[in-house]
Amino acid sequence: MSLRTAVAAPFRQAGSREMGESAFVVALSLDRDWFSPDQAKRLVDVAASEGLLERDDGELRVSFEPGSVDIPExxxxxxxxxxxxxxxERVLDALVDAGHDKQEAVAAVNGLQSELGVTIxxxxxxxxxxxxxxVQQHAETALGEL
Structure with missing residues (x-):
């Protein structure tokens, strides 16, 4: 997943699982030239909502091992x-990451939704x-959406 890769890169570069939010933004915008500073800040928001980053008073902590992420040349x-x-989409990505075929998973989920009369x-x-x-984290979100 490219979001995980983009998040991992600054932490791998720093050799740490924690860094200041401003250092993270600089790493993505100036060091790597992947995003503008505003886009890099948006990435922080998205990554935090996905559970990849934790925020604490201007500091970021990655919730996975950045060294385990391959960053292709x-x-x-x-x-x-x-x-x-x-x-x-998050649950579907987790299924695909676990080796399930995307089309088969979508078809099965649609069948369950129809059969049980629940949300997708x-x-x-x-x-x-x-x-x-x-998908425990996503289950809690889905429960809140019911």
Whole structure:
């Protein structure tokens, strides 16, 4: 996922799991020239909403191991990662990351939604749970959306 890659890059460069928000913005905008400073700040918001970053009084802490993320040579993130994704899209990404075929997962989720008469998010969380994919954080969001 390119969002995870973009978030990991400044932390890998700094060799740390924590850094100031301003240093993170500088790393993405000036050091790497991937985003404008405003876009880099938007990335912080999106990454925090996705659970990839935690904010604490101007400091950022990455919630995953940045060293485990491969940053391909010549990688440049797409601007689309600056958009927040729905709970359904997040669960679907988790399923795909766990090795499930995207089209099959969407078809199964749609079937569950129709069968149970629940939201698409609830159906996606149920499908992920039935397939042993951990989407606990997204389940709480889906519950709040019911």
């Amino acid at each position: 010549g990688f440049t993130p797409e601007e689309s990662i600056l958009q927040e994704r729905s709970t359904f 998010e609830a159906a996606a969380v149920l499908y992920a749970h039935r397939n042993a994919v951990d």
